[in-house]
Amino acid sequence: xxxxxxxxxxxxxxxxxxxxxxxxxxxxxxxxxxxxxxxxxxxxxxxxxxxxxxxxxxxxxxxxxxxxxxxxxxxxxxxxxxxxxxxxxxxxxxxxxxxxxxxxxxxxxxxxxxx
Amino acid sequence: xxxxxxxxxxxxxxxxxxxxxxxxxxxxxxxxxxxxxxxxxxxxxxxxxxxxxxxxxxxxxxxxxxxxxxxxxxxxxxxxxxxxxxxxxxxxxxxxxxxxxxxxxxxxxxxxxxx
DNA sequence: CGTATTCTCAACCTATCAGTTTATAAGCCA
DNA sequence: TGGCTTATAAACTGATAGGTTGAGAATACG
Numbered sequence: 001x002x003x004x005x006x007x008x009x010x011x012x013x014x015x016x017x018x019x020x021x022x023x024x025x026x027x028x029x030x031x032x033x034x035x036x037x038x039x040x041x042x043x044x045x046x047x048x049x050x051x052x053x054x055x056x057x058x059x060x061x062x063x064x065x066x067x068x069x070x071x072x073x074x075x076x077x078x079x080x081x082x083x084x085x086x087x088x089x090x091x092x093x094x095x096x097x098x099x100x101x102x103x104x105x106x107x108x109x110x111x112x113x114x115x
Numbered sequence: 116x117x118x119x120x121x122x123x124x125x126x127x128x129x130x131x132x133x134x135x136x137x138x139x140x141x142x143x144x145x146x147x148x149x150x151x152x153x154x155x156x157x158x159x160x161x162x163x164x165x166x167x168x169x170x171x172x173x174x175x176x177x178x179x180x181x182x183x184x185x186x187x188x189x190x191x192x193x194x195x196x197x198x199x200x201x202x203x204x205x206x207x208x209x210x211x212x213x214x215x216x217x218x219x220x221x222x223x224x225x226x227x228x229x230x
Numbered sequence: 231c232g233t234a235t236t237c238t239c240a241a242c243c244t245a246t247c248a249g250t251t252t253a254t255a256a257g258c259c260a
Numbered sequence: 261t262g263g264c265t266t267a268t269a270a271a272c273t274g275a276t277a278g279g280t281t282g283a284g285a286a287t288a289c290g
Contacts, residue, residue: 003130012197013124014278015117025201031237044279046238051277065236065287073204080202082127083195086140089188129248146267159249161268166247180257180266232290239284247276254269260262 004056005082008075011055016040017048024058024071031060031067119171120197123190126170131155132163139173139186146175146182 011017020034031049035042049069052058056075061068126132135149146164150157164184167173171190176183 005133006128006130009124010128010277013121013128015121016278018120022200025204032235035237040278041280042237043239043281047278050238062286067237071201071204073201076198076201077205080195080198083191083198085137086186086188086191087195089140089186090192125247131248147265150267155248156250157267158251158269162248165268177256182267233288234290235288236286237284238286239282241280241282243278243280245277245279248274250271250273252269252271255267256265257267258263258265260264 005078007051007055008057008078011051011057012079014048014051016045017052020045020048020052020069021057021071021076024069028068028070031069034069120193122166122170123172123193126166126172127194129163129166131160132167135160135163135167135184136172136186136191139184143183143185146184149184 012021016038019037023029023034023037031046032042034049035045038045049058049060049067052069053060056072058069058071061070127136131153134153138144138149138152146161147157149164150160153160164173164175164182167184168175171187173184173186176185
């Protein structure tokens with residue numbers, strides 16, 4: 001039973017799919033409208049839509065020959081929810097610590113102290 | 116010039132790598148310590164660490180034979196930042212709208228009205 | 231009916247990925 | 261020095277991803 005977030009992150013790893021999502025955030029669109037925005041074939045876009053739908057990031061409905069695509073806010077939110085697990089890491093004094101460690105990257109192997 | 120967020124999402128698509136990150140969120144660890152937590156070879160874990168490092172999600176430093184791994188909060192935060200672009204979608208009345216549309220998924224193809 | 235429009239399915243190609251096993255590098259210690 | 265520990269590199273394998281082309285399904289319209 002694979003974690004559904006696997007598919008969400010995998011879907012978002014492709015820039016075309018993120019662009020499709022960004023477009024859908026401004027309103028529903030048909031597969032054809034979306035395909036027109038990209039320099040790849042309509043079939044390739046259709047496959048991207050399949051990936052997004054399987055990940056739960058969009059839903060598709062039929063209207064005559066057209067397929068309307070709609071973003072699923074709840075699933076986009078699951079990414080924010082995942083990231084929020086780590087929120088404490090970049091809050092408060094962690095900002096400064098992170099900057100410091102970033103600069104010292106390849107030296108000073110001393111492990112970090114626990115908060 | 117690929118968007119660096121590509122690599123971040125791709126790295127997070129693997130459950131082993133997310134587990135490694137979760138472990139590192141509790142404190143630094145060596146490659147060996149991390150490898151002990153998973154039912155795959157140490158070499159496979161090392162490759163996962165390469166992916167995480169290339170994505171900028173961790174940094175590695177040397178100490179004698181050991182390699183310490185440390186999470187990079189700023190890069191984890193980039194995921195939260197990406198998701199926050201869509202925050203308005205799941206706020207306020209959008210929650211209710213989303214639920215409604217979810218239930219009606221395969222019918223009523225009428226496109227959504229713009230907010 | 232026949233045709234045009236819209237979209238997906240199927241087959242194929244190449245590249246990349248996650249894992250393995252084998253071999254090697256780097257540093258401690260006796 | 262030689263051996264032990266820790267970790268990576270390299271080469272291989274099977275599976276999956278993203279793209280293509282070609283064909284076909286579904287629906288509107290003349």
